[in-house]
Amino acid sequence: MKNTILSYQNVSLVINNTPVLKNINLTMQEGEFRILLGSNGSGKSSLTRILGGIYPYGQYSGNVYFDNQLLHLSSPKDAILKGIILLQQDTYLYDQLSVAENLYCLFPGNKSGLSQMSSSQKIAMTEALFKEWDINLNPKKPISRLNAGQKRIIELLRLMLIDNAPKLLILDEPLNNLSDSFLKMFYRIIEHFINAGTAILYITHRLEEVMQYGSSISIVKDGELVTTFENPSTETKDVYKLLWSNLTSNRYPKLTLKRGNEVFCAEHLGNGDTLRDISFTLYKREIIGITGVIGAGKSILAKTLFGLCPASEGKFYVDCLEANIQSPQDAINLGIAYITDERIDAGLFMNQTSLENAFSLGSFSSRGLIRETPFEHKQFAKYSKRLNLFIDSQSNPEFLSGGEQQKLLLMRWFMTASKIFIFDEPTSRLDIASKTDIYNLFNDLLLKDAAIIVCSSDLEELTGICDRILVLNNGRITYEAERADKTSFSELYQHIGLE
Template identity: 30%
Template sequence: MNIEMTNIHKSFGTNRVLAGVDFDLREGEVHALMGENGAGKSTLMNILTGLHGRDEGKIVVDGQETYFANPKEAEERGVAFIHQELNIWPEMTVLDNLFIGKELTSGIGFLNMKQMKALAKEQFRKLAVTIPLTQEAGLCSVGQQQMIEIAKALMTQAKVIIMDEPTAALTEREIEKLFDVIRSLKKEGVSIVYISHRMEEIFTICDRITVMRDGKSVDTQAIPDTSFDEVVKKMVGRELTERYPARQPSPGETVLEVKNTSGKGRFENVSFSVRAGEIVGVSGLMGAGRTEMMRAIFGLDPLDSGEVWVRGKKVSIRKPDDAVKHGIGFITEDRKDEGLVLDFSVRENMALPNLFSFSSRGFISGKKEQDFVDTLTKRLQIKTHSSETQARNLSGGNQQKVVIAKWIGIGPSVLILDEPTRGVDVGAKREIYQLMNELTERGVAILMVSSELPEVLGMSDRILVVHEGRISGELDHEQATQEQIMTLATGGQ
């Protein structure tokens, strides 16, 4: 399928999102779409698939001017969209999620469970996925849910698949498997629109790249004809001299110490410490127990045994309120369901953990609250029409910045960051890294869980590697390599 989008414009009220975008897709190619958060990438694809109407411009599909009425019609015509924010029904089984709205029936109208299970198992086999089909989807990890969404799209026999940050929650092994599937689809003539902020992936799997900035298409190039630095400059309108800002750590006293902690069936006999002004990276394969450890420390899940010490004092953390009182903040990897109240405004989300700071005798000072929100919005360069904009209307990267802002506001002694730059563009990533450096300079201790090995190596002073619920090794920044981390993450020595 060949698609050509010309001079596409789109505004939401007074907010102009697209201001003349050109984009074309050829049969059997992987075409990268890159730009900072809020550049308009997802909006452009939502217009293609009929979720939004365009204000101006033309769309031609296989030589015919074509406008889909809605995403269902687009899918029926062979255009599938795997969204960054997952479309999972948590209380339904994995099998039900795969076939929702596309159930297979027998000749007399009953569900053909045997055929659906066979098709699902075959697709999971191709993706090397081992999730039980009878499991509730809500019990799956974010990475597993991502693989379910990918499998669902592949089962539609689509001619065009739009992938919006498809690897954000996947492990290196799962990413390689996905790339194998993409290469197979290319050979079959399937076209892929690949939206990602991971530059290494773009240069590994894509044929061409279109860069967007401020609602406009800046340039389209064949991948061999461009470079990392050139793409970044086009995206952000300036050069980023270093991908990871230099760190000069000078760790102080031990702020957080975890002793012999276990969570039944999740992790066992885990001990580590973090000092003031230090970034400790936590690496490992998906399902190894990294997130589960952090959730238990923060009181979201129970600790079955072990101790947590803050500044030399043993503390009891049974719920998140306890953690916050002891100066611990937690930026969750699942910003949509756990990090934000999507129907609340930017202001309300930022202020939520900090209301005590603006309150006096039970009353909230609106001015103090607004000053706080304005300061953090400016500091983190959050792109929003106003502080009263609902969080659900922000781009994924700007949603992530709001989550970070609300926890910075409590003035934490310890900040746990679980996949802090997931779905965030290269310019915003650097802003987050610089913010991490500023926080450590003020003495904040940071625990950073990340699936991106370059990020772990680029930002950590020490690295803890997790394998099957245990810490399999600890590496200093100077000695750590990707090979060493992967060896420890897979159970090697």
């Protein structure tokens, strides 16, 4: 019988006079893979920040025992030295250093002497590590030039250089903003830690991410541990039922509007690889959600609809007329907007100001020699107010928050004649206030007779904002749920590709 590695005993946490955790009792065994589920704001992250030393001993009531000892943490460093590693939603690396320097930097628990190696030694060691893991990445490249997926992989690989494998690895929404191309590598590394006997506490609101690994599932709601399923593979329907009961529509400012005429139609789309026989219709003043397991093809479909990854078969119709969409310019000319999930890598121009980014599309993309005119500044101020975006027009997008970057992308498209908006993971890594701003902007668009497609892995979000939801499995639409049919919405969890 395995030993107990972690035990929460009547743990409560109050922040700014608000109860965040309420009498939590939770136990984990050595080598266990526990999935911690719950909606946004349920208390999942707060529970793990106690283990990470972010909420130190004395800030919470009750006791936490780790490896049969009462846990007294005063900082994240204390947690690391005890074998507890917390990876939060955002990666924490040294942007000014190279990949190799980040892997072999001074880190609590590093192998003796690694941080004292020369630059050439670090590069050679990194090349060997990348060869072993089949990673195509330049060790000399600055971390600041990596995308979110690459940064997450580097963060995980760095943990392998610690003398002893972590006793407990906590992953807080680790796949947020992670593209499909990095998923296989991510799962390979996770399996490495599982095989090394590391207990894993995996926080998510997307069950499909790690159902294959989970040996148990706990559900958190409103700061309380509602229940734990010890045999999730045989209790899947009960998990879905409880998850659905936790979803509340009042978290989302959804307008009920009369659906208009057809504005967009895809018929039998395919690309010979990822997408197969995709057909759907979008109507004026409607939001369609597209979801599925990671790798199902959501992002590829979004790019295909915008001409970034042209379809090899099938037809498009805009306003009931056949349309040719073989490039982004074709889509823009048809009034189609695409808001990417890769805000930094593919959405914004980091070498331009926020004002220049806002005027980089449509008739503004060839502005000539006369720039930053009074008209542009007036328009920027007008749309900033409308978007609740309080930034300087000369600010660099690189230093904006995720919510500000998303709003700046939206401002760019608001200045065009777009009527069809395609969003890929629109609220990924945004705080609750920024998410609500985005939902209100959806309503503004609908009131102006726009139509919206939202590709997202966040099923809770989709059920809150969408009129219809399409489920993708292996590049095909396998299920459609109507908001008016509450039964079909409640059964969504059973149709997103889980075995």
